[in-house]
Amino acid sequence: MRRFSILGISLSDLSAREGLKLTDRFMHSGALNTVTYLTSQTLAQAAKNERMKELLEKTDLTLCVEPDILEAAGIASAGRIREIEERIFLKEFLKRLARQQESIYIVGDTRKQADALKDMLTQQQDRLKIIGCSGFDEFENQKERLMNVLNEAAPGVIFSRMTWPVDLELMHEGRRFLNAELWLALPEKKFPGMTGKHVFDKIRRKIFQKKVNDYNEEKAVQK
Secondary structure: OEEEEEOOEEEEEOOHHHHHHHHHHHOOOOOOEEEEEEOHHHHHHHOOOHHHHHHHHHOOEEEEOOOHHHHHHOOOOHHHHHHHHOOHHHHHHHHHHHHHOOEEEEEEOOHHHHHHHHHHHHHHOOOOEEEEEEEHHHHOOOHHHHHHHHHHHOOOEEEEEOOOOHHHHHHHHHOOOOOOOEEEEOOOOOOOOOOOOOHHHHHHHHHHHHHHHHHHHHHHHHO
């Protein structure tokens, strides 16, 4: 595990193996643990909001959607880039959930989005024990009503794919109410393809790198 700071946000980088060991501990902790995927876009947004910075730094495990984040921080390695692009952590985590028959509840902004996430997860790994699937809008976006349904279902793991940062806020609020062991927030959009294979990827990487460089230069001037 390595600690690093990017855009003023302090984070940890764990290999897929380290992340899986950590989630094994989460599943026997007796408390709700939080895991979220990060994109360069969400990091750039969080850098402008102290509340979002705080929630990200309090998240128990953060995972990168693209290697851009580690590359901009200067800590990317060939092995970590491969793990990120091939979704090694998610694939192995889903295998463990299927093997152990851990109960899973799925949450989206809408029921349609939740069903789409369910389909994506089951395509990745069959035999998942999914016991519920809901859209936040079904509860008129009232977090207490959602928390009540989640506690009634009593899942071990919650998967969400919602408009950022709604599920980030919900998972941290859920620490006070939920009996689940782990809440994993997937990226709002589908996982991209292999990084660098499209022109857009290169443009996105350059834009994010410039933001990081500008931030670092500004901080250096202030010292």
